[in-house]
Amino acid sequence: MLGSLFKDALRGTLRSPLRQPDFDATRLGRVAMALPAPNGLTVPAPCAAVLVDRGGRSRRLASGARIAALEGETAWCVHPGPYACELAPFAGAPEIGLQVHFAIDASDPRATHQRFDLFLASEAGGAVELSGFAALAQNALQRELAQGNLELPPCTTLEEWNAFRSGFNQLMYTRFGVTVDDCVPVDLGAARDYAATLDARLAAQLDAVKPAAHDAAPVAAAPQEAFVPACEDARALRRLFLELPCLMCAVRMAVLPADQDRFRQHQELLRRLDLVSLSVGTMPALELAAPGQPLAQEEQLRRARHSRRAAAALDEAWALLARLKIAGEGPLDCLFDEADRIVANLETESQARRNATVPEELEA
Amino acid sequence: MNAPLTQATCRSVSLDGGTLTITATRRPRAGRADVKCSAPGAPAVAERMQQVVRLARHTEPRFDSRDQVVLSLDRAPGEGERDWELAAVLADRMVRGVIQLTEPVIANGWSDAWHLGRIDGRMLPKPAAGVLAGGVDGLPHLGALNGQPDPGAGISSARAWFPMHSGGDQDGLGWVEVSVRPLARAGQDDEDTISVPDLDAVRQSEVRAVLGGSRHFDGRGQGQWRTTVRFGESRFSGDSYQLALVMADRMARGREFLARGRVIATGASSAWHAGKVESVEALAPKCALIAREAAAGDRVLLPKEWEAALPQGLREELRARGASLACVERIGII
Numbered sequence: 001m002l003g004s005l006f007k008d009a010l011r012g013t014l015r016s017p018l019r020q021p022d023f024d025a026t027r028l029g030r031v032a033m034a035l036p037a038p039n040g041l042t043v044p045a046p047c048a049a050v051l052v053d054r055g056g057r058s059r060r061l062a063s064g065a066r067i068a069a070l071e072g073e074t075a076w077c078v079h080p081g082p083y084a085c086e087l088a089p090f091a092g093a094p095e096i097g098l099q100v101h102f103a104i105d106a107s108d109p110r111a112t113h114q115r116f117d118l119f120l121a122s123e124a125g126g127a128v129e130l131s132g133f134a135a136l137a138q139n140a141l142q143r144e145l146a147q148g149n150l151e152l153p154p155c156t157t158l159e160e161w162n163a164f165r166s167g168f169n170q171l172m173y174t175r176f177g178v179t180v181d182d183c184v185p186v187d188l189g190a191a192r193d194y195a196a197t198l199d200a201r202l203a204a205q206l207d208a209v210k211p212a213a214h215d216a217a218p219v220a221a222a223p224q225e226a227f228v229p230a231c232e233d234a235r236a237l238r239r240l241f242l243e244l245p246c247l248m249c250a251v252r253m254a255v256l257p258a259d260q261d262r263f264r265q266h267q268e269l270l271r272r273l274d275l276v277s278l279s280v281g282t283m284p285a286l287e288l289a290a291p292g293q294p295l296a297q298e299e300q301l302r303r304a305r306h307s308r309r310a311a312a313a314l315d316e317a318w319a320l321l322a323r324l325k326i327a328g329e330g331p332l333d334c335l336f337d338e339a340d341r342i343v344a345n346l347e348t349e350s351q352a353r354r355n356a357t358v359p360e361e362l363e364a
Numbered sequence: 365m366n367a368p369l370t371q372a373t374c375r376s377v378s379l380d381g382g383t384l385t386i387t388a389t390r391r392p393r394a395g396r397a398d399v400k401c402s403a404p405g406a407p408a409v410a411e412r413m414q415q416v417v418r419l420a421r422h423t424e425p426r427f428d429s430r431d432q433v434v435l436s437l438d439r440a441p442g443e444g445e446r447d448w449e450l451a452a453v454l455a456d457r458m459v460r461g462v463i464q465l466t467e468p469v470i471a472n473g474w475s476d477a478w479h480l481g482r483i484d485g486r487m488l489p490k491p492a493a494g495v496l497a498g499g500v501d502g503l504p505h506l507g508a509l510n511g512q513p514d515p516g517a518g519i520s521s522a523r524a525w526f527p528m529h530s531g532g533d534q535d536g537l538g539w540v541e542v543s544v545r546p547l548a549r550a551g552q553d554d555e556d557t558i559s560v561p562d563l564d565a566v567r568q569s570e571v572r573a574v575l576g577g578s579r580h581f582d583g584r585g586q587g588q589w590r591t592t593v594r595f596g597e598s599r600f601s602g603d604s605y606q607l608a609l610v611m612a613d614r615m616a617r618g619r620e621f622l623a624r625g626r627v628i629a630t631g632a633s634s635a636w637h638a639g640k641v642e643s644v645e646a647l648a649p650k651c652a653l654i655a656r657e658a659a660a661g662d663r664v665l666l667p668k669e670w671e672a673a674l675p676q677g678l679r680e681e682l683r684a685r686g687a688s689l690a691c692v693e694r695i696g697i698i
Contacts, residue, residue: 092507092515095584095619096697146425146624148686153623153663154611155692185697187584187619194520194618195588199546202518309427341428348429 029079033104034120034128037077041067048106050076050117056242058117060107076120076128080104082181085134086188089145089152094197095189100137101182102172113246115177122242125235133176140175141168144319166326174250174322175315229304233286236307240314240350244277247317251339254324255332265336272343279350280310289356303353310349317342372458375470376451377488377495378441383470384448385438388455393432399456400432406440413437413452416478420453423481423506424462433459446474447487450498453478453506463509464659473498480516481506510625510661511539513616519545522615524627526608527650527657528600535649537628537657539596540605542575542612544589558591562598571609577636578610578695585617604644607631607665610695625661625687628654639694643669651675660686668693 021038028035028047042064043049049061054072061067067075081103088097107114120128123136144150150167151160169180248270257263286303289295295303320338327335370391376384401413413435421427433456441448450473457463472495473483482505483498491497498504504521505514511523521543528538547557558575560568571593579585593609607629614620615627630650631641647670654664655678664687666674671691682689 090515090622092513093615093618093620093622095617096621143425148624148661151688152621153688153690154615154620154627155663155665155690155695156621156697157690157692160688160690187697189584189619195546198518198520198544201516202546205518313427341430344430345427 023077025077028077029081029083031130032079032127033081033083033130033133034076034078034124036126037067037075039067039069039075041075041077043067043077047077047079050078050114050120052076052117052121056118056121058114058121060114060117076124078104078116078120080106081178083130085130085137086186086191087134087138087141088188088192089138089141091142094192095187095194097186097188097192098141099182099184099186100180102178102180104177105179113249115174117177118243118246119176122239123235137172137176140171140315140319143315144171149319149323167323170322170326171319174325175318227304229300230286233300233304233307236304236311237280237283239311240277240280240307243314243318244273244280247314247321248273248277250321251324254321258329262332269336269339269343272347276343276346276350279354283350284354284356295356299357302358306349306353310346310353313342313345313349317346370459372455373468374451374455374458375468376448376472377470377491378447379445379487380442384441384451386435386448386451386455387438388433388435388459390431390433390459393430396432398429398432400434401436401452402434403437403440406437409437409441409448413449416449416452417456419478420456420481420506422479424457426462428460431460445487447472449474449478450483450486450496450503454496466657466659469496470494471496471498473503482514482517510623511541511612511615511627512622513618519543520616520618522612524608524612524615524629526605526628526630527653528597529646529649529653530601535653537653538600538605540609540612541594541596542609542616543592543594544613544616547588547590557589558593560593562595570603574606574609574633574636575613577633578613578639580637581639581695582614582619584619585613589617602645603632604630604646604650606633606636607641607667607695610636611665614695623661623663623688625659625663627663627665628658629665631665631667631692639696641667641692641694643667647673648675651678654678655681658682658685658687662687664689666691 020042021040023038023041025044025047034050037049043061045063047063049065049067050058051061051067051069051073052058053070069075082101083103084099084101086097086099088094104116141150145152150164150171152164153160156164165183168183172178172180251273252270255266257266286300287295289299320335320342324335371387371389373385373387376386378384399414399417401410401417403409403413417433417435435452435455437448450471451469454463454465454469454471458465472486472488472491474486475482475484475498477484483503485499486497486502488495488497496503503509505517507514508521508523511525513520513522521541523539523541525537525539529535558572560571563571575591591613608627611620611627611629615622630644632644633640633642644667651674658664664682666689668691679689
């Protein structure tokens with residue numbers, strides 16, 4: 001390991017003693033939050049570099065340092081912000097939104113892993129654009145509101161707004177590792193004109209009706225989104241593999257059991273999460289029914305759908321962790337029931353992902 | 365979530381005039397299928413029922429794999445009949461506590477797009493009063509049970525509820541529905557494009573004035589929309605429906621945060637163009653009515669002037685039930 005470090009550094013110096021590798025940092029901090037950085041780059045201020053190895057372990061380099069990636073490490077250059085984005089909290093109300101200002105914190109010395117670094121390792125893949133990140137944040141927000149875990153009702157009062165803010169801040173920190181500095185309701189009417197949207201939708205419906213009239217009745221088949229199973233499955237499993245251990249660690253820290261019953265409940269939860277994590281770590285390959293036996297295409301699709309749903313349950317688990325962190329003793333029963341539901345979903349989906357076919361008793 | 369029942373029934377009127385009953389029960393899943401359906405002598409119907417229920421569950425935000433729901437039809441429906449589909453979906457939701465309906469339901473409706481929550485129509489030609497009828501003129505999508513706009517539709521409509529109080533047996537919640545579709549030609553006088561088919565001329569002009577004023581306050585929505593306003597019960601008096609009307613209009617135009625349940629509002633104003641909400645009559649009976657009717661997720665909006673005189677414990681009672689209450693001085697963002 002040390003040898004390769006030395007070799008890499010040596011190669012870097014021999015090839016270009018002074019010249020920096022090509023890297024366009026101008027987009028950072030405005031439209032991009034993190035960009036893949038080439039080896040040998042001196043990290044420009046005020047950015048930091050995050051290096052992630054194949055196992056998901058990450059380390060940070062401060063600005064001014066020179067990136068020297070070890071074997072198998074990927075490097076990102078991360079700009080701390082601040083960033084601004086607009087989120088629509090409800091899909092059905094596009095003209096009212098939230099203007100959110102947030103930043104990526106310097107590393108928290110108390111935390112064993114930085115959440116944003118974990119986000120980079122497990123979800124980023126390549127560059128993290130601000131718009132893509134805003135879409136993820138909006139999804140997380142919309143789901144919490146739809147489930148009733150956050151409340152933003154019509155004519156929100158100040159008290160309700162403050163409760164929403166503390167929940168939202170914690171959600172963004174726990175799920176993505178960003179700190180929300182400011183969040184205000186805004187009128188998005190000028191940018192997202194609902195009348196124009198509906199107009200376009202009606203026109204599209206008219207277009208859709210005309211050709212359908214020619215080619216007989218359209219078949220009412222079960223709708224399935226088109227997606228590439230191999231990609232989606234790999235992405236979802238990677239997330240589960242990297243995030244479940246960190247999630248378990250955080251759940252262990254978030255609750256200090258008050259009595260014996262709660263302690264048992266907590267332990268049981270962690271034990272089940274551990275088993276799910278084990279199951280994900282030993283997941284059979286998507287395209288094989290058994291060693292050397294290929295799996296039918298539609299079964300692969302089914303398996304990929306289950307991994308996707310498991311990843312969705314993982315998102316819910318992070319959101320629940322955020323609620324656990326700010327909850328007092330009072331709502332713990334309700335939160336543990338939610339945790340039970342989420343873990344049950346994780347168990348069901350990961351088991352279904354393992355199966356090569358749908359067991360007969362489930363079809364009936 | 366409120367403690368869900370372990371059994372629920374929902375009925376549907378079949379085309380031959382009889383009744384179909386769908387019974388749903390819930391039990392721990394224990395490794396079995398999530399939904400199990402049966403219909404006597406019609407395995408194809410049972411299969412379709414399982415498909416319908418699974419598709420409709422895609423529109424729910426909360427997925428729970430711990431329970432199994434068993435649905436059964438009491439007799440086989442007629443050949444090609446599909447109106448039981450809505451009843452199956454509702455029974456499945458009721459038994460899991462996803463929706464809470466206070467009275468027994470008779471529902472008729474079918475859909476080719478259950479995964480979007482749409483209800484395409486019904487086969488029953490003239491549903492009797494009290495039948496929850498699917499389709500554009502009845503219940504167009506599942507969210508409409510709570511008055512919410514369909515986020516994927518071309519015409520946006522939303523409902524809000526208001527307490528109707530006359531001191532008689534007719535007391536209850538009435539609803540007002542606002543549907544808007546984009547108006548291609550701008551520049552028309554806004555009030556011409558608002559139609560209120562159910563009401564007399566005086567009330568029609570009142571509704572137009574209210575919407576005109578509140579849209580003026582809003583700063584948007586003028587000359588943009590062709591609007592239709594419908595009332596569930598057209599025989600009512602007073603002007604306390606106005607706040608509900610304004611809220612439904614704002615929700616339909618996508619300019620208001622949404623409650624998970626219904627919006628129940630009472631309030632009037634002499635100055636909607638300033639967004640002000642003013643007090644109305646009959647505080648005590650209306651509060652009692654609301655306390656009786658509110659369900660989980662509902663949002664209750666009352667005039668600010670009522671705040672000091674609210675009955676003791678109303679707030680707490682609503683909160684315990686999962687509903688929330690706010691006394692508002694004006695509409696719009698905080």
